Amino acid sequence: MSRRHNLLEHRNAETPTARFLRFATRCRARDLKQLYVLGELAKSISELIHALQKERGASSIFLGSNGTQFVGQLAARVEESESHEERVRHLLEHVDEKLDQISAGARFYARVALAFRALDSLPSVREQILTLATAPKDAVKTFTEIIACLLAVGFEAADVAADPQTSRALVALVNFAQGKEYAGQERATAGAALSRGEFAMADRQRLRQLQTAQSRAFQVFLEFADPACTADFLDLTQSADAIEQHRMRNAATDPGSADTHGVTADAWYEVTTRRINRMKVIEDHLAANLQRLCTLKLAEAEAESNEERNLDGDALKVSTAVAMLVTDVNPLSNDLDSGEGIGMFSVRSMLDVVKAQSQRIDDISSQLESARLALAERKIIERAKGILTRSQRLSEQDAYTLIRKTAMKQNKRIIEVAEAIVSMADILKS
Secondary structure: OHHHHHHHHHHHHOOHHHHHHHHHHHHHHHHHHHHHHHHHHHHHHHHHHHHHHHHHHHHHHHHHOOOOOOHHHHHHHHHHHHHHHHHHHHHHHHHHHHOOHHHHOHHHHHHHHHHHHHHHOHHHHHHHHHOOOOOHHHHHHHHHHHHHHHHHHHHHHHHHOOOHHHHHHHHHHHHHHHHHHHHHHHHHHHHHHHHHOOOOHHHHHHHHHHHHHHHHHHHHHHHHOOHHHHHHHHHHHOOHHHHHHHHHHHHHOOOOOOOOOOOOHHHHHHHHHHHHHHHHHHHHHHHHHHHHHHHHHHHHHHHHHHHHHHOOOOHHHHHHHHHHHHHOOOHHHOOEOHHHOOOOEOHHHHHHHHHHHHHHHHHHHHHHHHHHHHHHHHHHHHHHHHHHHHHOOOOHHHHHHHHHHHHHHOOOOHHHHHHHHHHHHHHHHO
């Protein structure tokens, strides 16, 4: 009873400044818990995407050879994908229980719904592949669309993230995953052509587009990634596998010859898979770094909350502790007026705390704005591509090529052209 009485006295004595700083601490803890859930989801999705990428590559060669190659490899790839799919389904099914539905937003949950629909289509896709009832390019297209739905969940998760440091780590992860996905599409596209023994003009054009898309995604990754992962990626670009893939691509896609110059589907698959597996190592490091940050910051936030709960009813003591915890101010830097009694929180110190809190919020806003700018631009470009694919009946890559060429002709940035397309579509709608 005495404890409860002390708590009531504390609440009555607590100043508005201390009370709202305490609320800020709790909100920060809530945001970090959400980010931890999103980080775990992003890691599991990246594992599933990697498995589906390998299954797509094996499927394209299986279909391109009319079912004579990669029979065993395809069965192994399907089994691996199904194992990771089970984990992702479990996380997605319960993600709404672990997140604040209002903070996560409608777009995130819409992406989750689309991801479920995409995963539900996998059994019929596999059946068509095994019975040779689909063309290689159609199978690649279907797998690519499924993977795109999963990647979209990761991009929306990055948009939800509220902590600047972990947000940057999540942005680096999802953009690297996107670049790796384009590398997987390149493996499947060339693998299908090599298995049938010739490259069509459309195959060569598609490969060039995928190389450009990889470069674009990896540039965003390099902007937000930590130095260790950046160094690993730069080493990969100079690796023997990267050099050999470049040689094989140039030889097989020589526009002056229909011959593939001795480059086989098996050799191509082996070299590109080694390169993508090295990308997966970097992707794992990015995911581990994200989880480490989430765990560290969540532990800090929980320690703050526990310390707050363990404090007694002394309102001034609570005000001091909460203020220091929220702003990450070094306790030694706060001016305690010893002349006013033990533990007295001076007016100047409280003002310093509020100023520090305000500065911290400004810093977070600035860093988050930088991290989210790449996501916002990507979404606008994707929307513009969608408008062109519907109105001009272009493929996704042809739509992007048109936007890029228009930007070059008009000496504008790609995002500026994309914004103009979206704005004009909105005007015509209204």
